[in-house]
Amino acid sequence: MSQQQKDEGFINPNPVVYSKDESENNSSLYNERFTEDEETPDDFDVYEIFDLVRDINDPEHPLTLEQLNVVRHENIKIDISNNIIRLYFTPTVPHCSMANIIGLSIKEKLSRSLPQRFKVDVKVTPGSHSSEQSVNKQLNDKERVSAALDSSSSILNVSMHNVITRMFKC
Amino acid sequence: MSLNEISVLSYDQPSKIWNIEWSPDGKLLASCGDDKTIHIWMEESENKWVVLQKLEAHEKTVRRIAWSPDGKYLAAASFDASTSIWEVNNGEFNHISTLEGHSFEVKSVAWDASGQLLATCSRDKSIWIWQMEDDQDFECISINNGHSQDVKCVRWHPSLEILASASYDDTIKMWQDTDGDWECIDTLSAHESTIWDIQFNASGNRLVSCSDDRSVCFWRLDSTTGRWKLLSRLESVHSRPIFSVDWSHNQELSPTEQLICTGGGDDSIIIYHQKQQQQQQQSDSSSSSSTTPNEIEQYEILYKHEKAHKSDINSIRWNPKKPNILASSGDDSTIKIWSFVC
Numbered sequence: 001m002s003q004q005q006k007d008e009g010f011i012n013p014n015p016v017v018y019s020k021d022e023s024e025n026n027s028s029l030y031n032e033r034f035t036e037d038e039e040t041p042d043d044f045d046v047y048e049i050f051d052l053v054r055d056i057n058d059p060e061h062p063l064t065l066e067q068l069n070v071v072r073h074e075n076i077k078i079d080i081s082n083n084i085i086r087l088y089f090t091p092t093v094p095h096c097s098m099a100n101i102i103g104l105s106i107k108e109k110l111s112r113s114l115p116q117r118f119k120v121d122v123k124v125t126p127g128s129h130s131s132e133q134s135v136n137k138q139l140n141d142k143e144r145v146s147a148a149l150d151s152s153s154s155i156l157n158v159s160m161h162n163v164i165t166r167m168f169k170c
Numbered sequence: 171m172s173l174n175e176i177s178v179l180s181y182d183q184p185s186k187i188w189n190i191e192w193s194p195d196g197k198l199l200a201s202c203g204d205d206k207t208i209h210i211w212m213e214e215s216e217n218k219w220v221v222l223q224k225l226e227a228h229e230k231t232v233r234r235i236a237w238s239p240d241g242k243y244l245a246a247a248s249f250d251a252s253t254s255i256w257e258v259n260n261g262e263f264n265h266i267s268t269l270e271g272h273s274f275e276v277k278s279v280a281w282d283a284s285g286q287l288l289a290t291c292s293r294d295k296s297i298w299i300w301q302m303e304d305d306q307d308f309e310c311i312s313i314n315n316g317h318s319q320d321v322k323c324v325r326w327h328p329s330l331e332i333l334a335s336a337s338y339d340d341t342i343k344m345w346q347d348t349d350g351d352w353e354c355i356d357t358l359s360a361h362e363s364t365i366w367d368i369q370f371n372a373s374g375n376r377l378v379s380c381s382d383d384r385s386v387c388f389w390r391l392d393s394t395t396g397r398w399k400l401l402s403r404l405e406s407v408h409s410r411p412i413f414s415v416d417w418s419h420n421q422e423l424s425p426t427e428q429l430i431c432t433g434g435g436d437d438s439i440i441i442y443h444q445k446q447q448q449q450q451q452q453s454d455s456s457s458s459s460s461t462t463p464n465e466i467e468q469y470e471i472l473y474k475h476e477k478a479h480k481s482d483i484n485s486i487r488w489n490p491k492k493p494n495i496l497a498s499s500g501d502d503s504t505i506k507i508w509s510f511v512c
Contacts, residue, residue, distance in 0.1 A: 082409075116480065116481050116501070116502065117480060117481065119410065119435065119482075137338075137363070137364070140382075140411075141338065141364060141382075142411070142413075142435070142482070143233070143277065143322070144293075144320075146186065146204065146231065146249075147230075147231070147249045147275050147293070150204065150230045150231050150249050
């Protein structure tokens with residue numbers, strides 16, 4: 001947690017924590033399920049996509065996106081014939097100012113993990129955020145996303161404040 | 171009709187190739203991307219392209235490049251908030267200047283027809299106009315604020331000192347020097363999302379724009395008012411955002427034979443042309459439109475090539491000298507040269 005967050009207080013001080021779903025699948029094998037060969041279609045499902053993003057940490061709390069129910073199996077859509085993956089995430093509160101960062105983290109993780117032919121769309125679950133349209137537009141602006149990630153090895157390792165400045169401040 | 175791949179130019183390292191631009195004589199191709207370099211490509215022998223020089227001056231992604239009209243200079247806009255200027259001497263590129271001033275990423279750069287003015291635009295929402303002095307010094311002569319969001323692209327009119335800019339705020343603006351001050355003289359609204367690229371036709375009385383909303387718009391200059399009117403909007407031509415558009419300016423072709431091409435996030439290339447008058451009359455005979463058929467100017471898709479690249483197409487450009495030759499670049503680290511056969 002950064003000093004700035006301490007000073008300003010939490011956006012959502014008491015998030016509801018959900019238990020991890022251990023029964024569905026294990027998370028260790030997804031790499032093996034994707035073929036190295038770009039030409040061969042992979043046979044995979046929403047659980048594998050979920051495995052890629054479930055352990056991303058929330059920017060405010062020492063909790064994962066799965067524990068906060070920000071990412072859910074039912075909000076992942078795969079169009080295998082067109083190589084499109086669409087993931088809707090649900091911010092914990094409708095005015096969450098961290099929505100951009102959460103979305104960017106998910107987008108980066110999926111883009112880096114999946115074969116290049118996949119198109120990844122990350123959007124806010126309809127109705128779950130007060131600035132839904134604006135957040136979606138920023139997250140799906142390829143140029144802004146590239147600029148935010150430029151010269152950093154991974155958004156998951158850099159300070160959230162820096163990323164906000166780099167991507168969204170105008 | 172077919173679009174034939176005649177050459178593939180591959181980067182040594184994985185890179186998003188953001189932009190390609192032909193030199194004015196059509197012999198060299200410059201490319202730039204997130205590897206922070208500019209590649210200058212030359213056709214060594216027929217359909218065999220080699221890297222003539224690799225230019226390095228930026229700390230971050232090089233987003234767009236622009237040749238001066240005489241081909242003696244190359245400008246490069248970077249996410250490191252600067253624009254580099256390169257001079258070409260006997261086929262060798264030398265870094266002669268760096269333009270600084272924008273507070274965030276520079277997204278586009280363009281030379282005017284005289285080669286004296288340069289425009290840059292940025293995520294800081296501003297457009298800067300620079301003048302090249304005799305000693306190759308660049309002086310900023312105007313800073314234009316008018317867009318409410320980042321400015322994605324700037325293009326000069328092919329003969330007049332009119333600058334067009336396209337933005338994340340879903341509009342295109344036209345800028346002109348009126349009594350010493352650059353002012354916005356027109357705002358074009360028809361797109362529903364970010365406009366990624368724009369291009370004038372050769373005579374400068376038409377403009378084409380492409381957008382994140384997956385549509386392509388054609389605009390006409392009303393010579394009496396000096397304002398731009400929407401001629402036609404082709405919706406959902408691509409299934410993903412359209413990142414690049416170009417209008418051919420080939421001197422061997424008549425104005426109505428000039429073709430338009432787009433490339434986008436669906437990995438496809440689409441080629442458009444102006445509908446022939448006769449076809450229009452047939453299709454319009456049943457409608458009760460008050461405009462006479464010969465006043466209606468329509469554009470249509472001529473050809474679509476799917477899976478032209480393995481990933482998003484970021485840039486597509488007609489060769490300025492060879493009719494129906496075009497180049498495209500993508501996130502798949504390749505540039506492809508195509509021949510379009512009607």
